[in-house]
Amino acid sequence: MALVRPFKAIRPANDKVSFVASRSYEEYSKGELKSVLKYNPFSFLHIINPGFKFEKSITGKERFRLVRNRYLEFLEDHVFLKDEEPCFYLYQIGKGDFKSLGFFCACSVEDYRNDVIKKHEDTIRRREQLFADYLYTVGFNAEPVLMTYSDNDRASELFKKEIQRQPEYHFTTTDRVNHTLWKISDPDTIAELEGIFGQMEALYIADGHHRSASSNLLAQKMEKENSSHSGEEAYNFFMAYLIPESEIKIYEFNRMVKDLNGLSKEEFLIKLDEHYRIEKREDGLYKPTKKHHFSMYLEGEFYSLYLRKTKYHFTDALSSLDTQILYKTILEPILGIKDLRNDKRISYGYGKHNLIKMKDSVDNGDFAVGFSLVPIVMDEIKAIANAGLVMPPKSTYIEPKLRSGLTIYEF
Structure with a gap:
């Protein structure tokens, strides 16, 4: 107690x-x-x-x-x-x-x-x-x-x-x-x-x-x-x-990556298709509103990424976390980022206007692609902590x- x-x-x-x-x-x-x-x-x-x-x-x-x-x-x-x-x-x-x-x-x-x-x-x-x-x-x-x-x-x-x-x-x-x-x-x-x-x-x-x-x-x-x-x-x-x-x-932390790990835009989208249903957004700034949905900004366009749950298996509280899903399906296997804390190719942003900042950073050429997530909730934090698990770095801004x-x- x-x-x-x-x-x-x-x-x-x-x-x-x-x-x-x-x-x-x-x-x-x-x-x-x-x-x-x-x-x-x-x-x-x-x-x-x-x-x-x-x-x-x-x-x-x-x-x-x-x-x-x-x-x-x-x-x-x-x-x-x-x-x-x-x-x-x-x-x-x-x-x-x-x-x-x-x-x-x-x-x-x-x-x-x-x-x-x-x-x-x-x-x-x-x-x-x-x-x-x-x-x-x-x-x-x-x-x-x-x-x-x-x-x-x-x-x-x-x-x-x-x-x-x-x-x-x-x-x-x-x-x-x-x-x-x-x-x-x-x-x-x-x-x-x-x-x-x-x-x-x-x-x-x-x-x-x-x-x-x-x-x-x-x-x-x-x-x-x-x-x-x-x-x-x-x-x-x-x-x-x-x-x-x-x-x-x-609040959530967005993720921005400096390059596509040697892939063209088309090659990158094809690899994403294995785990996500991809839709190009025509309505300006797009921010996800549900768990396991992501916003991606790439070469001047927003995309919605919907996780294919038949291809991704939830095994514990950590595997259900959006920051972990993004890491295991995109950042590590496709973009080659293994160390989320120290890899210089990835950067993070938070705040009320960060979606706009993310877009500007990609448009300016500082990054090749950006991902936006919905915020993690307290029940997810407790589930991770109760199970003795560890969240990926920059999962929450509190x-x-x-x-x-x-x-x-x-x-």
Whole structure:
């Protein structure tokens, strides 16, 4: 059963929170990153980019040590404050008509090891170890693992009651995303929430497989160094943001390939015909609306691809996944792409207008062909995770995307 714990968060001072909270480092362009670092002295980006202070690019363990120093400076300058009592932190994030209401908590590495916390993605050992070394040096985690749970009426009732109170934070960031956070410090409410989640059979990682795997490695390392290890130490847990399944948004990743693997257009279409009924679309942009149907853009024209189910056999949850079907019937056998993560011939795109971007990229000659899919749904993710299987890379783009530095978990 799932173990969730309150924790004493390190949080931005109320008057600085909108300046501190940052998007994931990878989401910033070089120009945007430089501007934030230059004009916003409170941004969390200063902590994870400590070399900016010295006008120098710093990497490796030296960077880790300097991250720790910048973090301590934020504490010394009271940009960050530490709560005096363990709390859950109810957090609503939303933009336009999309909102998610979940809570920050500490989850157990033991649950991760015992598959109470379910995974659906492969992790790269080198990246796991690098981030574990980072955590060990800096002594804190500012990026929660996003996890989902089956909707629970009682938990929803408790949260609806909590959001009637005055929030700790309420602000809007420059990308027009609204953020509201409430502290849950009442012992009875905390105990009831612990009991509710203690009856759940599983939590599902939506985003943060490497972060959770690295937290597990960190716990193993620190346990070996602690002769009086009890299992209750902070390193036995990691920060997570839990949301009900109904409040997660899943988008698809399109696939674009640079060439047809030496085939002409006609030869390529003939090979596709083995597994697909192919129809040329005459109605402009075409996006599929059903599972096992794909949109293909090739030499200025859209095609619909309908899987011939007499030629393709569903054997498990993975074989039924559209990203896997596309890989096993087209990308690997016809286009010769075996390594979806590292092959330079394939690229991925997501987002509201990505079908247009895919078309433009093919028209401009950057790619020879593009494929559009329908989004994977939560039931498919759970089926993969429950079976201990692994999705192909770039199968899902999941929202909400959480801010760094809003709550920090210390080891």
